Amino acid sequence: MLFDVGRLLHEEFLPVYRAAADTDGWEDMAVSVAHRAGSRLASAKISIAHMVMALRSTDRLLTEAMLDDGGDARALAAAGTALAAELMSAFCAGDDGLADAVLAGSAPDGAAAFYTVVSVRGALPIRVVSAFRDRGPVLLATSGHLLLPAAEAAALSLCLDVQKEFGGEVWFSVAERPVARMALARREADEIDALVASLGRPPGVYRIDDVLLESAVMETPEARDELGKVLAPLLANPVLVETVLALLEADGNRAVAAKKLFIHRSTIDYRSWQIEQLTGLSPVNPRDLAVLGTAIGMGGER
Amino acid sequence: MTTVVDSRLLNDVLRDILSPFDLPPVEDVATRRQLARALLSGRDNGFEGLALAYAVVAFSASTEDGVAEVLAAVRDNADVLVLDGTRGGYLLLPCAQDQHAGLARELHDRVGGEVWMAVAWAPRRDLASARATAADVLRIANGRAPGVYELRHVLADFAVLRQPHVSERLARMIEPVVAQQPLLDALRAFISEDGNRAAAARRLDIHRSTLDHRLRLVERLTGHRPASPRALLTLSVALTAHSCPEVPLPH
Incomplete structure (x- = not known):
């Protein structure tokens, strides 16, 4: 559907700016007007960039017009902000409540056969949504979860693109399920997110595969207890914890880890020996090193 | 038949024929085996003469000779209870907390050949779960080099198998x-x-x-x-x- 976005916004928003210029009580009107416009633009599949441009010029035109008529600048600015926020949220939520209905486990009309749930950490979901919208369809639930009507593999590369675009401190945790089992997918995404956060993993896109071992350990009481016993003697000794983490980051390379910690290579070897004495696990063995790292990461979870 | 002997009857028999603070003599392999089986199955009838806590060692060997070597290494120790099979078995060694790994390693050093040992420690009441842990650890360790393994050495594999x-x-x-x-x-x-x-x-x-x-x-x-x-x-x-x-x- 082709229509003039600027004109639509201008027509819809005019009464709100007018009200804000000379009376109080424009707030409710702003919410309903912006919500209606946002949903309409979303279902018309307008790109977010296009909408933002139209929104800017509409705001400028209307504000100037009202100021010329002697309107209150402060009230006009407030109205403009409220309209923009509400418009964005309705626009991004897409088809009124579809995301919430899908996440709640019902499969309403218009739902896809399966979705990938994305749990977002480190950025406002609403900002992330616009980045996804530039690349394809996306739903935003009130819980802050994103729903991509795509298989995990496709969703994964999409997430990687968006993650790169944001750069810096953004974590995505993804899980895919058929639409009838979305509650499970949401739980899985949240579980991955919690593990990634407590393990101190770097920003990125995570699937269950990336935290499978940790999640299996968490679910197995004997293994969880044993991990606690491995960790206990290390916790009394922060220098050893730091050494394990540095070695992990260096892929087990002792020379690289020593450089990173500004210590001599022989110091690393001595600390490794201490760690083995205390835990029975050798940082020189990559599998043991990974278990030591898991124990430290899980320590934050307790 | 066995189950009766396992539980009450065995207890009574032992009370009758033994002085209260002794285990069956080492020559009485069958009775001691029943005792080990009962303990490992979580049936602890409070036999006199038992330790408060044990190291449970599940072991396996690539040959029957290897098994015989392990059994020979503990034969003279009257405090060790054995439940043996053709390719492996369980040893119950009286043991204080945190001593079990050293104890198992010492034992492993005394036997040659390809022998895998998985060791877990538990108070007498929890021997059944220690046995289950040791058995799973041994199962995983069999894919690695011969030696002594604790849960922590195969932790991730263990959790995933469960x-x-x-x-x-x-x-x-x-x-x-x-x-x-x-x-x-x-x-x-x-x-x-x-x-x-x-x-x-x-x-x-x-x-x-x-x-x-x-x-x-x-x-x-x-x-x-x-x-x-x-x-x-x-x-x-x-x-x-x-x-x-x-x-x-x-x-």
């Missing part, structure tokens, strides 16, 4: 690698040599660059980079999930 939905997922992930023998060999060698490329290449008698190439293929097929310790652990656990034969231990 969580079937995780182990199925990992088994699927590693399937394309298992399907190509050269890749499987390269990954196994790399894991066995603790991530040492040169040693792994030597073990397979291939050039180091060939090994690197195969490991890159493993990464492409699985999404896990073998050089990263975490990823190597995941790959190693996936191999366990894909195939981890049961160890024949007595019931």
Whole structure:
């Protein structure tokens, strides 16, 4: 559907700016007007960039017009902000409540056969949504979860693109399920997110595969207890914890880890020996090193 | 019949024929075996003469001679209870907390040959769960070099075997690698040599660059980079999930 976005916004928003210029009580009107416009633009599949441009010029035109008529600048600015926020949220939520209905486990009309749930950490979901919208369809639930009507593999590369675009401190945790089992997918995404956060993993896109071992350990009481016993003697000794983490980051390379910690290579070897004495696990063995790292990461979870 | 002997009857018999603070004499192998079986099954009738806590050692050997060697090493110790089978068994060694690993290693040092030992410690009431842990640890350890293993050495494998939905997922992930023998060999060698490329290449008698190439293929097929310790652990656990034969231990 082709229509003039600027004109639509201008027509819809005019009464709100007018009200804000000379009376109080424009707030409710702003919410309903912006919500209606946002949903309409979303279902018309307008790109977010296009909408933002139209929104800017509409705001400028209307504000100037009202100021010329002697309107209150402060009230006009407030109205403009409220309209923009509400418009964005309705626009991004897409088809009124579809995301919430899908996440709640019902499969309403218009739902896809399966979705990938994305749990977002480190950025406002609403900002992330616009980045996804530039690349394809996306739903935003009130819980802050994103729903991509795509298989995990496709969703994964999409997430990687968006993650790169944001750069810096953004974590995505993804899980895919058929639409009838979305509650499970949401739980899985949240579980991955919690593990990634407590393990101190770097920003990125995570699937269950990336935290499978940790999640299996968490679910197995004997293994969880044993991990606690491995960790206990290390916790009394922060220098050893730091050494394990540095070695992990260096892929087990002792020379690289020593450089990173500004210590001599022989110091690393001595600390490794201490760690083995205390835990029975050798940082020189990559599998043991990974278990030591898991124990430290899980320590934050307790 | 056995179950009766296992529980009340055995207890009574023992009370009658033994002085209250002694275990059956070492010559009475059958009665001592029943006692070990009862304890390992969680049936502790408060026999006199038992220790408060035990190291449970599940062991297996590549040959029957290996089993005989383990049994010979504990034969003269009247405090050790044995439940043996043809290819392995369980030992119950009286043991204070945190001493079990050292105790098992000492024992392992005394036997030659290919012997795997998995050791867990528990107060007498919890011996059944210690037995289950030791049996699973032994099962995983059998895929590694002979030696003494504690739960912490096979922690991730252990947890994954107990969580079937995780182990199925990992088994699927590693399937394309298992399907190509050269890749499987390269990954196994790399894991066995603790991530040492040169040693792994030597073990397979291939050039180091060939090994690197195969490991890159493993990464492409699985999404896990073998050089990263975490990823190597995941790959190693996936191999366990894909195939981890049961160890024949007595019931």
